[in-house]
Amino acid sequence: MLAVTSPGFVVFAAVLVGLWYLCAPARRWQLMLGASVVFYLSLDWQGFVVLVLCALLVWRAALRARERAVCFGVGLAAALAPLLLLKYYVAAVGGLHNLFGLRLWQPAVLQPLGVGYFTLQLVGYLVDVRRGVSPAQRNFGKVLCFAAFFLSITQGPFQRYGELMPQLERPTRWEKTRAWRGALRCFWGYFKKVVVADRAAVVVAAAFSNPTTLDRTQLLLGTVLYSFQLYADFSGYTDIVLGVGQMLGLSLPENFRQPFLSATVKELWSRWHQSLSRWLKDYVYIPLGGSRCSALRRDANLILTFLVSGLWHGAGLTYLLWGFLHGLFQALENHLPWRHSITRGWARMVGIAGTFSIFVFTFTIFRASSLQNAGQYFAGILHNSGHDALSNYWELGLTTRQEQLFLFAGLAILIAVDLLHEAGISLTEVLAKAPRPLRWILYEGALLSFLLMGYFLGGGGFLYARY
Secondary structure (H helix, E strand, O other): OOOOOOHHHHHHHHHHHHHHHHOOHHHHHHHHHHHHHHHHHHHOHHHHHHHHHHHHHHHHHHOOOOOOHHHHHHHHHHHHHHHHHHHHHHHHHHHHHHHHOOOOOOOOOOOOOOHHHHHHHHHHHHHHHHHOOOOOOOOHHHHHHHHHOOOOOOOOOOOOHHHHHHHHHOOOOOOHHHHHHHHHHHHHHHHHHHHHHHHHHHHHHHHHHOHHHOOHHHHHHHHHHHHHHHHHHHHHHHHHHHHHHHHOOOOOOOOOOOHHHOOOHHHHOOOOOHHHHHHHHHHHHHHHOOOOOOHHHHHHHHHHHHHHHHHHHOOOHHHHHHHHHHHHHHHHHOOOOOOOHHHOOOHHHHHHHHHHHHHHHHHHHHHOOOHHHHHHHHHHHHHOOOOOOOOOHHHHOOOOHHHHHHHHHHHHHHHHHHHHHHOOOOHHHHHHHOOHHHHHHHHHHHHHHHHHHOOOOOOOOOHHHHO
């Protein structure tokens, strides 16, 4: 198993980095293809069959996509088929069976690893070929390498063929400083995951499992912690894979830029899951008409785009409502007379507080197992009395007061680092300029803190690996 959270992945990445600089640049894409195949097969061999078939059909269709619209249509259907059939159809079949007792055919393979990522990346490749942005690739191996790229296959960030593949053949050389900074970024990603996200997950699971039994402060803490859990988990994964990419000399898309310091919902989506936002803008929002149309049509385009985002995350009503609300909030923002002034000066603090509240509210719906569960959660916040969030830690799944302190300390470190980055202060740059003895003292202190504060026993996989 080469899951990113496993020690095996660290060894796997280290071996790949070593081989990368021994390999001739023209052959590096083949090395990356081999690494991606090994990575995927170690996690989901059945899903790999689906991935290969999907990539093969898209590759063939792309060769004629510019000349023949029917080839483009066939390729688009082939790219989206795994997502529609193995994710949404299965969910629809289950819903029809529960509601009406209908028994329809249901495939055995429920969801290949990374199906939400490789399908949309292949759609992007096909559309770019159709538009003439990228030439059709005649070598199937390169298309498969792009689709199976192991640093993006499970949780992104979304890649563009014309941006990723040329880098795999670029004659980059080993640079100690670059590799060390990549390793530091990986370490920061694991810190986010193991110290913050995995311990916050304990509280979040307890809060959402039975919200009727907890008081409003515990529920508020649970939903705020879910926002930080999701951020630390998802951005932590991104830091790890981008750090590995940096060690390989690859420039991969950023996915996060201090999103909880956004003053508007529009700004939030320029900072949160940036590669998905870019994909939705280029392949959904602009083809719908974008903003070069009437105000009403523009608002409808926004809402439709975020409904697509909700559908991409899942077929449940909670995801659809979440997507609709984010589209609606952005559409409403476009009509507010103070939408620009709230992003400047002291008013920005109000905007940040309001945007974070919207994030917490909508992602409570996102996290809930159903609309009924979300309703119970909000009802508990409104009506359940008490104030035991900071005292009765055992009711939220934590075993000791020390665990609670480690959780809040990890959050404080996460927030502090984001504030520094927002102010333009790069800790990597600061460390690089520090005297070597001080630098190594800080490294050893960080490693000790990681080992002391990490939640190593109960941690699971990354949250976005399910999408």
